[in-house]
Amino acid sequence: MDMSIAALSVNMAQAQTQQQLGISILKEAMETSGEAVAELLESVPAVLDPNLGAAVDIMV
Numbered sequence: 910m911d912m913s914i915a916a917l918s919v920n921m922a923q924a925q926t927q928q929q930l931g932i933s934i935l936k937e938a939m940e941t942s943g944e945a946v947a948e949l950l951e952s953v954p955a956v957l958d959p960n961l962g963a964a965v966d967i968m969v
Contacts, residue, residue, distance in 0.1 A: 912920075
């Protein structure tokens with residue numbers, strides 16, 4: 910490999926920039942999905958019977 914130190918430095922800087930961009934995109938996606946989950950949970954009707962599923966009847 911006949912790469913100069915300057916070329917290696919440029920390549921490393923580009924790789925670091927790409928990694929930072931990927932991380933910021935991932936963070937944005939996580940925030941968006943978190944907001945979507947919160948919105949979905951808020952849309953669940955609050956009038957559900959709180960006793961539903963609290964007991965199981967077993968017939969012998």
